[in-house]
Structure formats: structure tokens, C-alpha cells
Amino acid sequence: MTDTSQDSGKSLTGLTKVKRWPPEVSILLVLLGIVLVFEVLGWIFVGQSFVANKQRLSIIVLQVAVTGIIAIGVTQVIITAGVDLSSGSMVGFIAMVVASFAQVATNERAVFLSQGWVDLNPIWAIMVGLALGAALGWLNGFIIAKTKIPPFIATLGMMVSARGLAKWYTLGQPVALLTDSFTWFGHSFPVLGFPVPRPVIVFLIVAVIFHILLTYTRYGKFTYAIGANPQAARVSGINIGNHLIKVYTVAGLLSGLAAVMTAARAESAQPGMGVGYELDAIASCVIGGTSLAGGVGRITGTFIGTIILGVVTSGFTFLQVGAYYQEIVKGIIIVAAVVIDQYRQNKRRKSA
Amino acid sequence: MKKLILAAAVLGLMSSTSFAGNIGVSMANSDTFLTVLRKGIEKAAADAKQPIQIEIADDDVAKQLSQVQNFIAAKVDAVIVNAVDTSATAPMTKAANDAGIPIVYVNRQPADVDALGPKGAFVASNEAESGTLETKEVCKLLGGKGDVLVMQGDLANQAAVMRTKDVHDVIATDACKGMKIIDEQTAGWDPVKAQDLMTNWIAAGKKPAAVIANNDNMAIGAIKAMKAAGWNMKDVVVGGVDATQEALAAMKAGDLDVTVFQDAAGQGKGAVDTAIKLVKGEKVDAKVYIPFQLVTPANMGDFMSKN
Numbered sequence: 001m002t003d004t005s006q007d008s009g010k011s012l013t014g015l016t017k018v019k020r021w022p023p024e025v026s027i028l029l030v031l032l033g034i035v036l037v038f039e040v041l042g043w044i045f046v047g048q049s050f051v052a053n054k055q056r057l058s059i060i061v062l063q064v065a066v067t068g069i070i071a072i073g074v075t076q077v078i079i080t081a082g083v084d085l086s087s088g089s090m091v092g093f094i095a096m097v098v099a100s101f102a103q104v105a106t107n108e109r110a111v112f113l114s115q116g117w118v119d120l121n122p123i124w125a126i127m128v129g130l131a132l133g134a135a136l137g138w139l140n141g142f143i144i145a146k147t148k149i150p151p152f153i154a155t156l157g158m159m160v161s162a163r164g165l166a167k168w169y170t171l172g173q174p175v176a177l178l179t180d181s182f183t184w185f186g187h188s189f190p191v192l193g194f195p196v197p198r199p200v201i202v203f204l205i206v207a208v209i210f211h212i213l214l215t216y217t218r219y220g221k222f223t224y225a226i227g228a229n230p231q232a233a234r235v236s237g238i239n240i241g242n243h244l245i246k247v248y249t250v251a252g253l254l255s256g257l258a259a260v261m262t263a264a265r266a267e268s269a270q271p272g273m274g275v276g277y278e279l280d281a282i283a284s285c286v287i288g289g290t291s292l293a294g295g296v297g298r299i300t301g302t303f304i305g306t307i308i309l310g311v312v313t314s315g316f317t318f319l320q321v322g323a324y325y326q327e328i329v330k331g332i333i334i335v336a337a338v339v340i341d342q343y344r345q346n347k348r349r350k351s352a
Numbered sequence: 353m354k355k356l357i358l359a360a361a362v363l364g365l366m367s368s369t370s371f372a373g374n375i376g377v378s379m380a381n382s383d384t385f386l387t388v389l390r391k392g393i394e395k396a397a398a399d400a401k402q403p404i405q406i407e408i409a410d411d412d413v414a415k416q417l418s419q420v421q422n423f424i425a426a427k428v429d430a431v432i433v434n435a436v437d438t439s440a441t442a443p444m445t446k447a448a449n450d451a452g453i454p455i456v457y458v459n460r461q462p463a464d465v466d467a468l469g470p471k472g473a474f475v476a477s478n479e480a481e482s483g484t485l486e487t488k489e490v491c492k493l494l495g496g497k498g499d500v501l502v503m504q505g506d507l508a509n510q511a512a513v514m515r516t517k518d519v520h521d522v523i524a525t526d527a528c529k530g531m532k533i534i535d536e537q538t539a540g541w542d543p544v545k546a547q548d549l550m551t552n553w554i555a556a557g558k559k560p561a562a563v564i565a566n567n568d569n570m571a572i573g574a575i576k577a578m579k580a581a582g583w584n585m586k587d588v589v590v591g592g593v594d595a596t597q598e599a600l601a602a603m604k605a606g607d608l609d610v611t612v613f614q615d616a617a618g619q620g621k622g623a624v625d626t627a628i629k630l631v632k633g634e635k636v637d638a639k640v641y642i643p644f645q646l647v648t649p650a651n652m653g654d655f656m657s658k659n
Contacts, residue, residue: 056555063548172382176598188580266543272383317552323507323538
């Protein structure tokens with residue numbers, strides 16, 4: 001764990017260190033190990049390959065693309081030693097609002113039918129989703145920065161309220177029958193016979209942007225500095241409050257983006273959408289080596305952590321693991337992945 | 353004769369004034385279906401000029417119990433409960449019975465359904481009908497044989513367990529024993545999870561003749577996955593339950609073949625009527641069943657405006 005905190009330490013103090021394997025390598029090995037187990041069990045019990053299947057490779061990433069987008073936002077929040085519990089509820093509420101701006105005119109129950117806001121260009125729904133996400137995220141950050149209450153509490157409040165808003169928005173009615181131009185964003189397109197879902201493309205783009213943002217920009221360096229040592233960050237001139245507001249706003253923005261993708265994939269929105277997404281996102285971060293103590297974590301790790309969750313879900317269906325056992329095993333795999341990762345890192349530190 | 357009319361009028365007045373109290377309603381959550389049910393309750397209460405107070409328990413057993421206890425503490429005339437957890441209803445039944453307040457369970461069958469006492473009742477559709485109607489129709493469309501994938505709802509939920517059991521029961525009958533369940537997994541009532549599950553199945557090489565889902569949301573998710581994989585929906589029979597707006601639209605488009613209409617509004621009305629009868633001291637059946645109806649392309653027009 002101290003391994004990666006030196007990354008941020010290096011940037012602050014100018015210390016250099018011996019070049020080593022990046023910490024993601026060990027979690028990547030865990031991922032490969034899990035894939036190998038499914039591959040072997042697949043040949044034994046199902047008589048086919050787990051990996052050599054275009055469609056499966058596509059669904060493995062697609063089914064975690066939405067929680068992955070959230071996880072990227074949550075990673076930077078956790079690096080500041082915070083947490084965001086509100087993302088799942090925000091997805092529920094924002095998906096409802098987004099969908100209401102993307103309904104077809106032929107739907108006589110469209111939310112904004114009387115205002116004539118139907119058959120709109122999808123850009124409206126997307127803008128509304130992103131703006132609403134950023135606004136709610138800003139509110140999270142503002143409350144945390146100004147009242148100094150723990151992020152756990154502030155975002156817990158948002159989690160409860162946003163779920164309430166999701167139910168209130170249409171008084172529990174789902175928002176359905178969306179325009180083709182909007183649901184286009186949830187569909188796949190073929191590349192060399194390989195089905196590439198657009199949510200996956202969005203996930204990859206977001207991951208690359210945030211990897212660069214956290215690794216090479218002042219925004220990223222401030223984020224690590226605040227999480228690693230807030231006192232030191234303050235004396236070195238960082239306005240912690242302002243920066244936290246930025247970090248939570250960005251996390252909210254990504255929840256908004258996740259909501260757009262969810263509504264586009266489901267081609268509808270329901271108040272119950274996104275329940276538990278925040279925990280899947282946090283699991284992705286933690287599996288990927290982000291420390292809840294702050295100051296440590298990388299987007300590459302979170303990305304691998306997210307893929308591990310997708311592999312496990314697909315692997316269970318592939319092996320026809322009984323529905324009653326899947327969650328039990330999934331919980332064990334989450335903890336085991338982190339334990340193996342820690343063990344490998346400790347061992348490597350000792351030998352170094 | 354005049355006296356008699358007068359007496360009847362006074363009696364009528366009395367019963368309506370003595371019945372100005374509240375009925376407390378605790379709903380498990382506010383998903384699509386339960387919202388229609390709740391609206392049915394609201395409408396029936398408004399028609400009967402019966403004040404009601406509705407609370408939503410957000411799928412939280414403890415929250416629901418406190419809501420019911422609060423209703424009883426407020427001395428409501430009757431309580432209507434749409435149970436969060438059908439196996440955790442005994443404390444609510446006891447609290448109501450102890451206070452002598454009528455309790456009506458709606459839609460979800462409480463585990464203590466046979467021990468609700470003279471002031472208790474259960475209003476619902478007979479859950480065994482929905483999965484049975486659905487599977488029988490699928491069986492008919494398949495000509496009694498073919499590979500079947502089953503998509504279950506939330507495994508903690510009685511309806512999911514029951515409807516899945518119905519599927520097995522129908523397939524065990526002589527007319528349908530040519531059908532074979534090749535896999536059975538949960539998608540937790542969720543259309544996106546259903547889409548992912550179906551894609552995983554397709555990736556695993558499954559080629560079902562039919563997909564039987566515990567509800568429409570999941571059936572629609574499955575349809576989306578199959579279409580994305582380039583399957584012709586004419587080749588696969590898809591069944592759901594609920595007859596939601598979206599499901600009827602999918603049926604109109606030729607994608608969904610079977611769904612089952614559960615009269616949510618009718619259940620809501622039934623619950624209010626039963627509660628009012630119990631308050632008045634009238635005798636009611638311990639179980640009041642509102643029938644399910646099979647919906648196919650032939651009769652879907654009748655259901656367009658119902659849910």
C-alpha cells in the first residue's frame with residue numbers, strides 16, 4: 001500500500017525510487033488466474049472455451065460498463081480518503097429524468113407530452129443527465145467541504161434523498177418508450193464481426209481520460225496529496241475545500257453519464273434502477289488496489305477490478321452455477337482477490 | 353313504512369359517520385406494478401369517500417412493521433398491508449389482532465394466511481395461476497416440445513419462487529413433457545440484468561425455443577439481447593407476466609408472445625372493499641381472489657389502457 005503512496009509522495013517531494021513493477025500487475029495476475037480457472041472448468045464441465053468467444057468477451061465488459069464508469073469517479077473520491085454512497089441512487093433518479101426527456105411523441109403517457117418535449121434530439125437528455133449529475137455531485141462536495149461532516153454521512157444523505165427523488169419524480173411510474181436516437185447509445189455496433197457496445201466505448205474513453213487526469217495533471221496531484229496527508233496538502237497551498245468540491249462534482253458527473261447509459265440500455269427508466277451500484281463500484285476500486293485510507297489508487301487498477309466482477313458474473317452463467325450460490329461465491333471472490341493482491345504486494349516489498 | 357325508511361337512513365348515516373376514521377396502508381415499494389395497485393387503492397377509497405393514509409416501506413421489513421405499529425397507535429379503523437417479506441407478517445398480524453383492528457394483506461400472500469383471525473383477510477390473485485397460464489400458453493405455441501430458458505425474479509421473493517415452480521409443474525404434465533429446461537437463472541426482476549443474462553446465455557451457445565421470464569421487464573430485456581444477437585424473434589417464444597405498457601408495445605411489435613395480466617387496480621379495490629366490510633363487522637372470505645388473465649396478440653387490445 002505504501003508502494004503507491006510513494007507515487008504521490010514522489011510528485012510532492014521530488015524523491016525518486018527504484019523502478020519496479022507497477023502494483024496493477026499483481027491484480028492483473030489475479031484476473032488472469034480467475035479467467036484461467038473458468039477456462040479450465042469450462043473445458044471440463046461445459047466442453048467449450050470461456051475466453052475464445054467474441055460475444056462473451058463483449059458482454060463481460062458491457063455488463064460492468066455502467067458500474068465501471070461510476071467506479072472511475074469513486075476511485076478519485078476514495079483517493080481523497082472520502083467515499084461516495086450516493087452514486088447508485090443518483091443513477092436511479094437521473095435515469096428517470098433523462099428518460100423523461102427522451103420519450104417518443106406516440107406515447108400518450110409521456111411525462112412532458114403536454115409541454116411538447118417529446119421526440120427531442122438526444123443531446124437534450126444527455127445534457128440534462130450530465131448537468132443534474134454534476135449539480136448533485138457539487139452539492140455532495142459543497143456539504144462536505146463547508147460543514148466538514150464525514151463524506152460517508154453526506155453521501156449517505158444524498159443516497160436516501162436521491163432514491164426518494166427517483167420515486168417522487170413520476171410518483172413511482174416507470175418512464176418508458178424512448179426514442180431510437182437516444183437508445184442508440186445503449187446498442188452495439190460490429191467491428192470486424194465483433195459486437196462492440198457503445199457503453200463499453202464510453203467506459204474506455206472515460207477510463208483513459210481519468211487515467212491521464214489523475215496521473216499527469218495538477219488536478220490529479222492535488223487529489224493524491226489531499227488523501228495522503230491533508231495537513232501537508234494544506235501547508236503546501238492547496239485549497240482543500242475547493243478541490244474536494246471539484247472531485248465530488250466530477251464523481252456526480254460520471255454518475256449522470258452512467259444514468260444516461262443505463263436508461264439507453266434499458267430503453268426505459270424505473271425508480272429502482274441502480275440499487276447497489278455504489279457498492280459494486282466501491283468493490284471495483286478496492287479490488288483494483290485503491291485504499292479506503294486515501295492517497296492510494298489508480299484508474300488502471302479500478303479498470304481491472306471492474307473487469308474481474310464482469311468475468312465472475314459471466315463465468316457463473318457459463319458454468320451454470322445455481323442462482324442460489326452465485327452471490328455467496330461472488331462475495332468470497334471479492335475478498336479473496338484483495339487478500340491475494342495484498343499478500344503479493346507485501347511479499348514483494350519484503351524481498352525488495 | 354316511513355319509520356323504516358327513516359331508521360334505515362339514520363342507520364346509514366351512522367355507519368357512514370362512524371366510519372370516518374382512517375385506513376392505514378403500507379406498501380412494500382413503489383415499482384410499476386405496485387404503483388398501479390396503490391392507485392387502485394386510492395381510487396377505490398376516493399369512490400367510497402374513505403380517508404386513507406399510504407406509507408411506502410421501501411422493501412424494509414422493520415420499516416413496514418413500524419409503519420403498521422404507528423397506524424395502530426393512531427387507532428386507525430383498518431390496516432392494509434402489502435407485505436415486504438411474506439414470511440415476516442406474524443408480528444403485524446398480532447399487533448392488529450391485539451388492538452382489535454382489521455388487517456387486510458394485499459397482493460403478497462403472508463405466511464400466516466391461515467391464521468389471520470376473524471378480522472383478517474388476504475386479497476390477491478392466486479399466484480399459482482400466473483406462471484401456469486404463461487407456461488401453458490408457451491407450451492401450446494411450442495407444440496409441447498423444445499428447449500426452454502427460465503429467468504427468475506429476485507430469489508427472496510415468493511412470486512419468483514412460485515412462478516418458477518409453476519413452470520416446472522406445467523412442464524411435468526403429459527402435454528408439455530417434451531419441453532426441457534436447459535438453464536434457470538435469476539435476473540432480479542431487472543431488465544438490464546436480464547439483457548446481460550440472456551447475452552451470457554447466447555455466448556454460452558444456448559439456443560432456446562422459448563424464454564420464460566417471471567415478469568415482463570425481464571422478458572423485454574431478454575428480447576433486446578436476442579435482437580442484438582441478430583435472432584429473429586419469430587423463432588423464439590418469449591413469455592412474461594404483468595402486461596405492462598412496454599410489454600404490450602413489445603407484443604404489438606411481434607417480439608413478446610405471451611404475458612399475463614394481473615389486475616393490480618382490481619386487487620387494490622378488493623383490499624379497500626374488504627377492509628371496509630371488516631370495519632363494518634361484515635363477514636368476508638379469508639382469501640379473496642382476483643383472477644389473472646392470459647394476454648396474447650389476439651386479445652391484447654383489451655389491456656392497453658388497464659395497467
